[in-house]
Amino acid sequence: MILDDLVAATKARLAKHQSQLPLAALKRQVDQLSVNLKPDFLSILNHPGLHVIAEVKKSSPSKGTIVSSFPYLQIAQTYASAGAEAVSVLTEPKYFNGRLNYLNEISQALSVPTLRKDFTIDPYMIYEAKANGAGIILLIVAILDDTQLKEYRELAEQLGMQAIVEAYTKAEVGRALKSGAKIIGINNRNLKDFHVDFNNSLKMKALVPTEIPVIAESGIQTQADVATLAGAGFKGVLIGETLMRATDKQALIQSFRAAADLIESKPTE
Numbered sequence: 001m002i003l004d005d006l007v008a009a010t011k012a013r014l015a016k017h018q019s020q021l022p023l024a025a026l027k028r029q030v031d032q033l034s035v036n037l038k039p040d041f042l043s044i045l046n047h048p049g050l051h052v053i054a055e056v057k058k059s060s061p062s063k064g065t066i067v068s069s070f071p072y073l074q075i076a077q078t079y080a081s082a083g084a085e086a087v088s089v090l091t092e093p094k095y096f097n098g099r100l101n102y103l104n105e106i107s108q109a110l111s112v113p114t115l116r117k118d119f120t121i122d123p124y125m126i127y128e129a130k131a132n133g134a135g136i137i138l139l140i141v142a143i144l145d146d147t148q149l150k151e152y153r154e155l156a157e158q159l160g161m162q163a164i165v166e167a168y169t170k171a172e173v174g175r176a177l178k179s180g181a182k183i184i185g186i187n188n189r190n191l192k193d194f195h196v197d198f199n200n201s202l203k204m205k206a207l208v209p210t211e212i213p214v215i216a217e218s219g220i221q222t223q224a225d226v227a228t229l230a231g232a233g234f235k236g237v238l239i240g241e242t243l244m245r246a247t248d249k250q251a252l253i254q255s256f257r258a259a260a261d262l263i264e265s266k267p268t269e
């Protein structure tokens with residue numbers, strides 16, 4: 001099963017990183033970082049409207065190579081100048097062709113927060129995210145136990161970051177809420193078989209109290225999709241493949257934002 005493979009590969013990578021840079025040394029790097037002046041992601045989501053989180057992703061397990069040309073910094077800069085309010089950067093190397101240095105360079109270049117998109121399985125990876133400039137990490141409910149979910153989110157917050165706690169099923173949404181998640185991501189992609197169902201996020205959103213911002217993730221393709229999610233009360237959309245394949249990324253992000261704004265400005269009946 002792909003999720004097991006992803007976790008196994010992450011464990012091997014983690015062990016390698018820990019032997020190259022022990023946790024104590026990584027913590028010292030984090031202690032020496034200058035103060036983060038970027039907007040806080042939770043405050044961004046709490047502003048009215050739907051916020052676009054645009055993803056920098058070269059490959060994926062479900063699609064293989066998405067783009068052959070990958071000027072990651074330029075792509076991230078285009079996203080931010082088009083109005084994306086956060087940029088997600090894949091750092092998983094084996095299945096997504098991601099790199100930590102992409103996160104580092106993009107974080108340094110942008111004034112919007114960056115998400116370390118990876119399979120967080122150990123506190124070490126949270127310090128690594130911080131050391132490489134991330135303002136947000138991802139915690140996937142399906143690969144963490146209840147104690148890890150709570151402790152890893154709290155560690156991220158202590159380090160001045162936010163955690164998106166990602167759920168796919170009703171039970172996972174329940175566990176995300178129980179763990180005290182302040183931001184919930186609902187995936188439309190089943191990470192066990194890659195199947196994407198756009199309606200999954202719409203169904204699961206109803207289980208989350210309205211005061212907790214919810215982000216819809218995966219398989220978002222059109223202005224109509226974005227409008228539907230805005231109308232359903234989502235606070236964010238995480239969009240990867242559609243943007244990566246777009247020739248005019250700026251125009252596409254602007255059209256998504258316009259579609260969301262149109263719904264926001266409609267008077268309620």
Ligand SMILES: O=C(O)c1ccccc1NCC(=O)[C@H](O)[C@H](O)COP(=O)(O)O
Nearest residue numbers: 060061062191217218219220239240241
């Ligand atoms: O994208 C995949 O194939 C994938 C497979 C297994 C685990 C995670 C996977 N993707 C990570 C993501 O969550 C997406 O990159 C993100 O939600 C954006 O999705 P999309 O807009 O469909 O590229």
